[in-house]
Amino acid sequence: MKGKVMHNKKILLAALLLGVGTVLGSFGSPDIAEAAVTISPDHAGLQYFGRWDKSNAKEYQCAQGAVYIKANFTGTSIKVKMRDPNDKWRVSIDGGEFRRFKPRGQETVLAENLHPGSHKLLLVRSTEGYMGTTYFHGFELDDGAKLEKPDALKSRRLEFVGDSITAGAKNDGELKGENYNDIEDNDQAYGPKVARMLDADYSILAKSGEGVVHNWADPWPSNQVHTADRYAWTLYSEKKDGQHVIWDSRQFPIDATIIAMGTNDFSKPAQHSPTKDEFVAGYVDLIRTIRKMNPGKKIICTEPVPNWVGKRGREWVKAAVDQVTQAGMKDVYFITMNVPQPLLSESDYAHDSTHPLQEGHQKIADYLKDKIAAIMGWDS
DSSP: OHHHHHHHHHHHHHHHHHHHHHHHHHHOOTTOOOOOEEEOTTOTTOEEESOOBOSSTTOEEEOSTTOEEEEEEESSOEEEEEEOSSOOEEEEETTOOOEEEOOOSSOEEEEOSOOSSEEEEEEEEOSOGGGOOEEEEEEEEOTTOOBOOOOOOOSOEEEEEESHHHHTTTOSSOOOTTOGGGGOOGGGSHHHHHHHHTTOEEEEEEOTTOOSSOOTTOOSSOOSOOHHHHTTBSSOOSOSSSOOOBOOGGGSOOSEEEEEOOTGGGSOTTTOOOOHHHHHHHHHHHHHHHHHHSTTOEEEEEOOSSGGGHHHHHHHHHHHHHHHHHTTOOSEEEEOSSSSSOSSOGGGBSSSSSSBOHHHHHHHHHHHHHHHHHHHTOOO
16 A cells, blocks of 8 residues: 555656646746847848948947948847947837937847837937947847848938038937037938938038038137048047048948038137138148049039028138139039028027028928939939
8 A cells, every 4th residue: 555655646746747847848947048149240131321340340330420220130129239328329110210219238129029020120320420439249139030131222322521510410409508419310410311302322421510621619720630631531530640440432332422511610700710712722622532532423512501601601612613623623513502592591590590400401401402413413
């Protein structure tokens, strides 16, 4: 009898152990996480737009405004592995509304609880280069998820070179204290807007306060970095000397460069305003610098947007264009902005007569669209 009882106890114990094993098998061990899929920056399924330093396959870097990444992926979530303590980024999934975020820690959730299947990601930097360098280490997808074949690239590409207006400064809210960069949305400035209207991708090189020969915060004579100095650099820097990564324009070949410079040169007349010869010489140097790096590509120079810059700014930019064209340079153009009347009204600015709100940027884009299309020979 005793042996039979012991036998029954062994059967019961085995059954209990089997039951426990079934529960763990159903729900998984709490100590073992699902294996995420890591996508490295050099994955062929990722598309990069604007200026990126790709010299390190494990860590791509950017330090210009409005660079962006596109990817098609499967699964229900996506995280970005990015170090960037200062900058704001925006993300859109499947063409939906953009969400602004600041990367935190080693990875940031971009989307979760998506429906199973295929999705499209658009990731855009909102803030300009001087805010710092972004270190991009790739994405993380669900276990079993993958990147899918990217969409075909657009056949048109435009580059926009300028100052705080081109950077989208103050275009996304009200200035309160030190929130200057919180209300900067470079992707919603006139450049990206007009590029999308013309079905083109874009690259932006824009720095708040920068002038052709005299920056907003410069002493005189000016000894700071100006646009012609840093145009050749892949990443933003405020130092003329140093080891700069030189941009290879074959990485992101453009069809034309649109220059919108001059506002800061005339912003502090009591301190110093350049002479015509100084300004024209600096602008000619900028045109030649851009053409040297993009041989055969069109250059379109625009009058400064704020009407207070006045006739002097308009005529001096045109004088620079006339000088290079008379010297034999081809495909350099000039577009007025405030003739016969100012393009923007005071309500289009962020209470400072200088920085357009998004509605003002849209007016600029609407104004430039057909003019750029005509110069490029594109159907607008």
